[in-house]
Amino acid sequence: MKLADLRVTxxxxxxxxxxxxVFAVEASPRTxxxxxxxxxxxxxxxxxxxxxxxxxxxxxxxxxxxxxxDGTNVDRGNEGEAxxxxxxxxxx
Numbered sequence: 001m002k003l004a005d006l007r008v009t010x011x012x013x014x015x016x017x018x019x020x021x022v023f024a025v026e027a028s029p030r031t032x033x034x035x036x037x038x039x040x041x042x043x044x045x046x047x048x049x050x051x052x053x054x055x056x057x058x059x060x061x062x063x064x065x066x067x068x069x070d071g072t073n074v075d076r077g078n079e080g081e082a083x084x085x086x087x088x089x090x091x092x
Contacts, residue, residue: 029086029089029090032087035086035087039083040079043070047066048066049065050065052064066088
C-alpha cells in the first residue's frame with residue numbers, strides 16, 4: 001500500500017469514527033415518545049413514575065422514582081437506563 005493510500009484510509013477512518021457522534025448530537029428530547037425510541041424494539045414496556053415536590057424551601061426540591069418492566073421476570077440489566085435518564089431530563 002502506498003503512503004498516499006494510507007493517508008486516505010486514515011482520514012476516512014477518522015471521519016467514520018467521529019461522524020456518528022457529531023450526528024448524534026441533537027436537541028434534548030421534548031416528549032416521552034422521543035425518550036421511548038431509546039428502548040429496544042419488539043417489546044411492550046410499562047413504566048410508573050411517583051414523586052414529591054417539596055416547596056418548604058426557597059427552591060423546589062423534587063424527588064421520585066421511575067420503574068419499568070416488560071412483563072417478564074428476566075433481569076434485563078440496564079436496558080432502560082437511557083430511557084430513565086431521558087425522562088429525568090424532561091422533568092427537570
